[in-house]
Amino acid sequence: xxxxxxxxxxxxxxxxxxxxxxxxxxxxxxxxDSSMPFWAxxxxxxxxxxxxxxxxxxxxxxxxxxxxxxTASSWTGVTLGFTGVTLLGAQASIVRANxxxxxxxxxxxxxxxxxxxxxxxxxxxxxxxxxxxxxxxTVPPVAGPALEIPxxxxxxxxxxxxxxxxxxxxxxxxxxxxxxxxxxxxxxTGLHTVWSAATFALAAVALLACASVQxxxxxxxxxxxxxxxxxxxxxxxxxxxxSAWAENRSAMQVGGWGxxxxxxxxxxxxxxxxxxxxxTVKGKDFAVSVDDAERGAALLNSxxxxxxxxxx
Numbered sequence: 345x346x347x348x349x350x351x352x353x354x355x356x357x358x359x360x361x362x363x364x365x366x367x368x369x370x371x372x373x374x375x376x377d378s379s380m381p382f383w384a385x386x387x388x389x390x391x392x393x394x395x396x397x398x399x400x401x402x403x404x405x406x407x408x409x410x411x412x413x414x415t416a417s418s419w420t421g422v423t424l425g426f427t428g429v430t431l432l433g434a435q436a437s438i439v440r441a442n443x444x445x446x447x448x449x450x451x452x453x454x455x456x457x458x459x460x461x462x463x464x465x466x467x468x469x470x471x472x473x474x475x476x477x478x479x480x481x482t483v484p485p486v487a488g489p490a491l492e493i494p495x496x497x498x499x500x501x502x503x504x505x506x507x508x509x510x511x512x513x514x515x516x517x518x519x520x521x522x523x524x525x526x527x528x529x530x531x532x533t534g535l536h537t538v539w540s541a542a543t544f545a546l547a548a549v550a551l552l553a554c555a556s557v558q559x560x561x562x563x564x565x566x567x568x569x570x571x572x573x574x575x576x577x578x579x580x581x582x583x584x585x586x587s588a589w590a591e592n593r594s595a596m597q598v599g600g601w602g603x604x605x606x607x608x609x610x611x612x613x614x615x616x617x618x619x620x621x622x623x624t625v626k627g628k629d630f631a632v633s634v635d636d637a638e639r640g641a642a643l644l645n646s647x648x649x650x651x652x653x654x655x656x
Contacts, residue, residue, distance in 0.1 A: 351432065352387070363448055365379040368380045389434065393431055400424060422472045428468075440457065441454050521547075585625070586625045588640070593619045619632060
């Protein structure tokens with residue numbers, strides 16, 4: 345919805361400084377060779393984005409019904425991210441080229457901004473691909489509080505949790521950042537807007553990194569990764585953990601939300617309730633609020649028992 349609103353709002357804000365027809369296509373020599381009425385240049389990119397978003401969401405819905413949804417997340421993010429940035433950059437470039445012109449034939453060149461837009465779209469698509477690949481992780485069914493792991497068998501336990509309010513705040517900051525960047529790119533505002541866009545972009549990235557957490561137990565030990573890209577991350581080798589257990593905690597107990605330090609040790613609190621807690625061999629406690637914490641603790645304890653038996 346943010347991309348759709350920006351595609352429509354941006355040319356409307358600059359309406360008084362634009363001709364009745366806008367140059368919308370440029371030849372190989374860099375001169376405009378085709379135009380559209382203002383209303384068409386405003387509506388066409390928005391309709392294109394809306395049609396693509398609907399098609400992608402319908403395809404994603406069908407894929408989730410047929411295969412559980414784990415195979416569609418990567419291409420969905422790449423498609424929407426790449427196309428959204430491309431359309432926004434193209435719209436900003438068109439407005440900038442036509443700004444303060446009386447005739448569309450006098451529009452300026454868009455070559456530089458087209459290159460910038462393409463680079464940005466590729467970068468966003470690459471990030472979306474990385475996020476999608478991290479999401480395609482399956483967890484084998486393991487039941488029961490006490491687990492026996494056959495020697496030589498590999499295993500993985502994975503649990504994720506997110507805070508929707510932090511995600512919403514990050515999305516708002518991201519939309520404001522993109523809007524500010526597009527207006528600066530379109531020539532409607534000065535350089536100071538770029539700094540505002542950068543500030544809101546940093547806020548969005550920081551909030552996004554704090555809005556979700558993933559805990560993973562493998563034969564190597566425990567890894568707790570933050571944000572959609574799994575960075576930053578904290579890791580404990582199996583021989584560095586003395587014990588693990590599941591425990592219910594609330595934000596009030598640990599002093600609030602996020603990464604908290606309290607009398608209970610360190611807690612990553614994104615939602616109240618079940619937490620996976622470990623105690624290191626140095627006597628320090630670390631907890632993370634994730635689902636299925638009991639199974640994760642059982643796997644850690646079984647792994648430590650195996651290591652202990654192997655060194656005995």
